[in-house]
Amino acid sequence: xxxxxxxLESTTADTAAxxxxxxxxxxxxxxxxxxxxxxxxxxxxxxxxLFILSHQSVGAFITHCGWNSTLESITLxxxxxxxxxxxxxxxxxxxxxxxxxxxxxxxxxxxxxPDEERVSEVVRLLLTEVxxxxxxxxxxxxxxxxxxAVREGGSSETNCK
Numbered sequence: 576x577x578x579x580x581x582x583l584e585s586t587t588a589d590t591a592a593x594x595x596x597x598x599x600x601x602x603x604x605x606x607x608x609x610x611x612x613x614x615x616x617x618x619x620x621x622x623x624x625l626f627i628l629s630h631q632s633v634g635a636f637i638t639h640c641g642w643n644s645t646l647e648s649i650t651l652x653x654x655x656x657x658x659x660x661x662x663x664x665x666x667x668x669x670x671x672x673x674x675x676x677x678x679x680x681x682x683x684x685x686x687x688x689p690d691e692e693r694v695s696e697v698v699r700l701l702l703t704e705v706x707x708x709x710x711x712x713x714x715x716x717x718x719x720x721x722x723x724a725v726r727e728g729g730s731s732e733t734n735c736k
Contacts, residue, residue: 588680602701605688618698624644624647625647625651627652628647628648628651628653628690629690630650633653633654634653634654634701634702635654635655635656635698635701635702635713636648636653636654636655636656637655637658638655638657638658639657639658639660640655640657640658640659640665640667640668640671641667642663642665642667645667645671648714649675649714649718649721650676650678650718650721650722652705652711652715652717652718653714653717654677654678654679654710654711654712654714655671655678655679655699656675656678656679656681656701657671657672657679657680657681657696658681658682661724664721668680676709676710676713677710677713677714677717678710679700679701680696681693681697688731691708693694
């Protein structure tokens with residue numbers, strides 16, 4: 576948290592940070608600066624992830640790529656900034672970026688903490704660049720496909736019979 580916080584502060588995009596255990600590690604005055612900037616939302620403790628991801632102002636989701644978070648993002652049409660930590664998260668990250676075309680592989684845990692330039696580059700790419708627009712469009716397409724799959728008579732129902 577102490578290394579990522581300044582990078583979040585430096586972006587022009589609205590940000591949300593959720594971590595119950597990291598408050599002690601944030602730089603002095605971080606929360607006040609984010610509040611005064613008018614572009615930061617910090618939730619301490621448990622956060623209603625589905626509620627947040629479904630909000631129209633969410634342009635991307637930084638995630639470790641656990642399968643639940645990945646599916647929630649897909650079903651809500653939210654592009655991903657992937658930061659896998661362990662296990663299947665690395666494979667999920669690769670799928671999101673390379674196969675599904677709805678995300679950017681931001682950092683691997685073994686790479687450590689990305690520098691401020693990388694944070695800004697990835698946020699800018701997803702929110703303002705042509706490639707990001709294509710990812711958002713693809714995320715919307717996958718959202719619709721997922722919605723059709725779980726409807727009555729959809730492939731999710733018929734494949735489980």
